Amino acid sequence: MKKFRQLRPQLLALAVVLVMVGLISPGFFSVTVQNGRLYGSLIDVGVRVAPVALLAIGMTLVIATKGIDLSVGAVMAITGAVAATLVADGHSVPVVLAVSLALGLLCGIWNGVLVAFLDIQPIIATLILMVAGRGIAQLITGGVILTFNDPAFSFIGSGAVLGIPMPILIWLAMGLAVGLLVRRSALGLLIEAVGINRRASMLVGVRARFLILATYAISGLCAAMAGMIVTADIHGADANNAGLWLELDAILAVVIGGTSLAGGRFSITASLIGALIIQALNTGILMSGWPPEFNLIVKAVVIVTILTLQSPAVADELTMLRDFLRRKGAQK
Amino acid sequence: MIRARNLPFVATVLIFLIAYGLCALQFPNMLSFRVVGNLLTDNAFLGIAAVGMTFVILSGGIDLSVGSVIAFTSVFVAVLIRAGVHPALAFGLALIVSTGFGALMGLTIHALKMPAFVVTLAGMFLARGAAFLISTDSVPISHEFLKTLKGLFIQLPDKGKLSFLAIVMLLAFALGVVLAHRTRFGANVYALGGSEQSAELMGVPLRRTMIQLYAFSGFMAGLAGLAYTLYTSAGYSLATVGVELDAIAAVVVGGTLLTGGSGLVLGTLFGVLIQGLIQTYIVFDGTLSSWWTKIVVGLLLFAFIVLQRLILLISERRAAMRSAAGE
DSSP states (O other), X not given: OHHHHHTHHHHHHHHHHHHHHHHHSGGGGOEEXXXXXXXXXXXXXXXXXXXXXXXXXHHHHHHHTTOOOTTHHHHHHHHHHHHHHHHHTTOOHHHXXXXXXXXXXXXXXXXXXXXXXXXXXXXXXXXXXXXXXXXXXXXXXXXXXXXXXXXXXXHHHHOEETTXXXXXXXXXXXXXXXXXXXXXXXXXXXXXXXXXXXXXXXXXXXXXXXXXXXXXXXXXXXXXXXHHHHHHHHTEEOTTTTTXXXXXXXXXXXXXXXXXXXXXXXXXXXXXXXXXXXXXXXXXXXXXXXXXXXXXXXXXXXXXXXXXXXXXXXXXXXXXXXXXXXXXHHHO | OOOGGGHHHHHHHHHHHHHHHHHHHHOGGGGSHHHHHHHHHHTHHHHHHHHHHHHHHHTTOOOTTHHHHHHHHHHHHHHHHHTTXXXXXXXXXXXXXXXXXXXXXXXXXXXXXXXXXXXXXXXXXXXXXXXXXXXXXXXEOOOHHHHHHHHOEEEXXXXXXXXXXXXXXXXXXXXXXXXXXXXXHHHHHHHHHHOHHHHXXXXXXXXXXXXXXXXXXXXXXXXXXXXXXXXHTEEOTTXXXXXXXXXXXXXHHTTOOTTSSOOOHHHHHHHHHHHHHHHHHHHHHOSXXXXXXHXXXXXXXXXXXXXXXXXXXXXXXXXXXXXXHHO
């Protein structure tokens, strides 16, 4: 119950966005079953959110250590390119999965080494891979959009188990796995300690460098999964556009979820809700039939509103207002 | 003796000169004034935007909205000119809008105590969205006034031209250097980047400096937008996506610390020129694909960051040794 109360602002925001979208486009909440698979706008939101949701999981941990990972979009492009190349060359799905995931992990470790061991500022350390990564991805695909036709690999993007589309299952499973890993052990607490004060945490014996490295590695792994879902979904790798600007959406999802960019307290569930808010907004605007030119403006306005309500300055004001009202109530 | 603080700047200039020398060895034509003139013209809008970005980064902040503001300005101006407004008036209006937009972001960052990263990210969406609202098509423009501006240049030897755009960029850098090193505003920005708390205790007006800072960055982004419009003779809302990253890369390669407080505006000019040089080399070579630019810029970023770390380590060690010797 306590957990639920902590998530209240995010859940409220999601509910408001969903109701607004539902009012604009009445068919939004209808879910049907066709060919043994769930269909409907709500399900679509769940499927489309998969890349950002996966990125947000890793990003939450990275941001909790007071870091940031700008490279995830580029890592998606790299792993997507490699996966497409391997599939097109006729390698089996397990090999493709293993190589791509390992590659994502490697990219994450590279970022982690730069941040944790060379003490480079996270934003600039990950900027390197963000800038160079897309070039590397194009190097792999040879500058063309690599397409393939492999039902087994495409299953990741468009398949369904028990009627539930695979992308939904993947991000739910990953969120659950990472969430359990950090919350059912002391890892989450230690990550928060590093994010709040790295020096102090090191002095009490937390292996901060290793923990920071691990968060970037997980972020790379999540990016690899997101990259494969996108690649499997479009049956090809587009080095130029795969994951383009998704790092920003992922960061926004984390921030909307209430995790501070200054590090410390984090919540993976809240970040996932943040990702759902962004995606519900995207889908809603698409379905509303408004000209697509409005997309960015509406998105920006909603995000600014949510962030303003959450900002430290406004939060202080609200607390003061509440205390004031409570005191007044007590006087009566 | 070069001060450790200025070492990154010296290294940038040296790398630029050596790289240019190597390119010239392979393609002797690269030494001509025409190539130099084009190098400056082609990167004018990036350079102008990077001047604003240098200040923001010196203060320890970041401005992600630059690319979107450039696109917005170019569409805004193009649509106004198409509607019959005189370009000079359109330019003025665009600069007012972009400066105001920047000031608003600065105010938001200060008043809501939100990270610059998030606020300018929202600003990036907003400016790009506003550009889409004005027009999603590429709007071509032609006007006598624009032709006159484009026709202005300083003749250099062997058919080289220092174009109007190049002159504007160099003036922008001159303005940046004066602002950074000769005004109270510049000193405040450096102080802010060193430590916000110390700056406030020293009496730096945080609110005013923050608004001025992002207004300046907005102004420079607007000016870059005008330069881009003039350069392409069109306004397009999908243009200049990701220019903010190029600008940040130029600032970092130019030797400015991303943590703020240390760096030179002039270094950014060389950061921009190095990126331009890579592109020029790729054009001259003819067989390399343009994505090599990205990879090389990434590698350069890496090299410079490691260099900065080393310099910091050495200067810290030196300071420690000095204090040990003093005792």
